[in-house]
Amino acid sequence: MIYFEDLPLGIKTDLGTYTFTEDDIIKFASQWDPQPFHTDAVAAQDSIFGGLVASGWHVCVIWMKLMVANRQRHLEKMKQKVAGGISPGFRELKWLAPVRPGDTLHYYSTNTEKVELKSRPAFGILRSFNEAINQDGVSVMTFTGQGFMGRRPKKR
Amino acid sequence: MRYFEDFSIGDTEEIPGRTISKDEIISFASEYDPQPFHLDEDAGEASILGGLAASGWHICCALIRMIFENPAEPTAFLGSPGVDEVRWKKPMRPGDTIRATSCVLEARVSKSKPAMGLVKKRCEVFNQDDVLIMTMETWAMIARRPDTQTDGRAA
Numbered sequence: 207m208i209y210f211e212d213l214p215l216g217i218k219t220d221l222g223t224y225t226f227t228e229d230d231i232i233k234f235a236s237q238w239d240p241q242p243f244h245t246d247a248v249a250a251q252d253s254i255f256g257g258l259v260a261s262g263w264h265v266c267v268i269w270m271k272l273m274v275a276n277r278q279r280h281l282e283k284m285k286q287k288v289a290g291g292i293s294p295g296f297r298e299l300k301w302l303a304p305v306r307p308g309d310t311l312h313y314y315s316t317n318t319e320k321v322e323l324k325s326r327p328a329f330g331i332l333r334s335f336n337e338a339i340n341q342d343g344v345s346v347m348t349f350t351g352q353g354f355m356g357r358r359p360k361k362r
Numbered sequence: 363m364r365y366f367e368d369f370s371i372g373d374t375e376e377i378p379g380r381t382i383s384k385d386e387i388i389s390f391a392s393e394y395d396p397q398p399f400h401l402d403e404d405a406g407e408a409s410i411l412g413g414l415a416a417s418g419w420h421i422c423c424a425l426i427r428m429i430f431e432n433p434a435e436p437t438a439f440l441g442s443p444g445v446d447e448v449r450w451k452k453p454m455r456p457g458d459t460i461r462a463t464s465c466v467l468e469a470r471v472s473k474s475k476p477a478m479g480l481v482k483k484r485c486e487v488f489n490q491d492d493v494l495i496m497t498m499e500t501w502a503m504i505a506r507r508p509d510t511q512t513d514g515r516a517a
Binding site: 237238239240241243253255259261263266267268270271274291292293295296297298299300349354 | 409426
């Protein structure tokens with residue numbers, strides 16, 4: 207089992223890439239974020255973005271998808287389990303540049319901080335800096351993620 | 363159409379809710395957040411969530427959908443620069459009917475783009491038992507009323 211105590215800080219993990227197609231952008235936004243510049247390629251031309259752009263939430267949930275897949279691969283390779291996966295929330299989410307059909311984003315995550323919890327001594331909070339960078343090297347999204355991690359049980 | 367000028371600090375709004383099915387929870391999680399406690403009741407029971415619970419991102423997306431789907435009056439939204447903070451406070455469960463409130467915390471004209479304003483809102487999502495399950499402090503870019511921007515200043 208991998209615990210709070212076992213995780214090093216400062217190592218940048220490559221979570222992989224994802225290409226946003228027009229169909230994919232419209233399908234996500236039609237269900238979750240129905241604004242014309244996310245759902246209608248023609249209407250989007252007259253919008254502030256000058257064309258169809260992905261919902262910022264779409265960019266976020268793909269981060270989650272890649273994060274879960276990457277962790278699963280890593281744990282299977284190490285034949286390990288992790289005492290975590292549940293989050294109290296996130297901070298400082300910034301949508302820095304539009305994501306357009308055909309853009310390929312490269313996602314990264316770096317563990318930055320560990321917070322011990324006086325109120326819940328069995329858990330700690332691990333904070334991370336997360337980023338998505340497009341094919342032109344432009345950072346399109348950043349946020350500070352948080353996850354509860356189980357503490358290593360004390361030996362008696 | 364509502365413009366930037368229609369939002370003042372302290373304004374509050376009720377956002378009509380929707381009911382979240384078990385299928386929707388599992389379908390969202392299968393696609394975007396396939397962790398066992400979002401997919402399977404037994405795995406949920408065994409976790410600190412104490413039962414099958416929706417992905418926190420699902421609660422965010424459900425709130426955004428509630429805001430943009432069938433608004434009482436449309437707003438001239440121009441996108442969002444980001445979200446200051448989201449707190450996932452309690453689980454969202456199968457069958458929960460959620461609703462939300464929003465309150466304007468800040469409102470100012472953009473310095474770089476005087477044709478738009480920036481509005482910060484605090485949204486609170488509640489379940490059918492009035493338990494607060496999520497808070498979100500988020501920014502929206504909203505167009506200024508067309509007759510206010512001839513010289514980039516409020517008329």
